[in-house]
Amino acid sequence: MSKKKKRTQYVREKLPTRPCPITVAGIEEIDYKDIELLKMFITDKGKIIPRRISGLNARSQKKVTRAIKQARNAALLSFASGYVEQDEIQE
Amino acid sequence: MKKRNTYEIVMVVDANLTDEESQAVLGKHKEIISNIGGDIKFESSWGRRKLGYEINKMKHGIFYLLWAEGDGDTIEEMERQFGYDDKVIKFFVIIVADLKKAHDDFEILKAEPQKSANLVSEKLGA
Numbered sequence: 001m002s003k004k005k006k007r008t009q010y011v012r013e014k015l016p017t018r019p020c021p022i023t024v025a026g027i028e029e030i031d032y033k034d035i036e037l038l039k040m041f042i043t044d045k046g047k048i049i050p051r052r053i054s055g056l057n058a059r060s061q062k063k064v065t066r067a068i069k070q071a072r073n074a075a076l077l078s079f080a081s082g083y084v085e086q087d088e089i090q091e
Numbered sequence: 092m093k094k095r096n097t098y099e100i101v102m103v104v105d106a107n108l109t110d111e112e113s114q115a116v117l118g119k120h121k122e123i124i125s126n127i128g129g130d131i132k133f134e135s136s137w138g139r140r141k142l143g144y145e146i147n148k149m150k151h152g153i154f155y156l157l158w159a160e161g162d163g164d165t166i167e168e169m170e171r172q173f174g175y176d177d178k179v180i181k182f183f184v185i186i187v188a189d190l191k192k193a194h195d196d197f198e199i200l201k202a203e204p205q206k207s208a209n210l211v212s213e214k215l216g217a
Contacts, residue, residue: 021214025207025213025214026210027207027210034200036204036208039208040212055215071143073183075103075146075181075183076140078144087151
């Protein structure tokens with residue numbers, strides 16, 4: 001009988017939990033027109049930042065995701081390059 | 092009788108038009124909506140904005156928002172009419188629970204676009 005090798009157990013370090021910024025700020029509904037808020041949760045390429053990085057709780061993340069997808073369809077955000085800076089209005 | 096819902100309608104008009112022309116486009120579609128059984132309660136203009144992506148090689152559009160009541164047939168016909176009109180380059184419709192609240196929220200958002208973003212970034216920084 002061969003000796004069984006002892007398996008090393010990897011224990012994932014527990015990160016300090018941070019409260020969800022949207023819940024703490026007291027924002028209940030997330031509007032797809034509020035692109036200044038939504039741009040905080042997308043990358044430069046327009047991808048939605050995952051929950052483990054954005055630090056949102058499940059409820060807020062779902063709302064944000066929904067709003068971002070709606071904003072893309074309303075031509076407020078880009079599908080491929082995220083937030084689009086508005087031109088300075090001359091005149 | 093079909094169920095009546097409350098809708099928020101975003102309408103993007105070609106930005107190459109003059110103010111008068113774009114108002115005429117808005118007026119025309121408002122009339123169409125009223126004729127096919129819709130009931131427009133509030134309206135607002137978001138002005139000329141840069142689009143998230145090019146539509147028909149246009150980079151800008153004039154955004155109008157309408158808050159209206161109607162049934163599914165109204166919306167279906169309205170979307171068809173938007174499609175026939177070359178000057179309407181994009182439209183987007185969602186159901187909202189409360190028309191007045193949606194309108195008021197938009198006016199607040201238009202006045203202070205950074206408000207909620209600042210609230211959240213304060214919490215992120217803290």
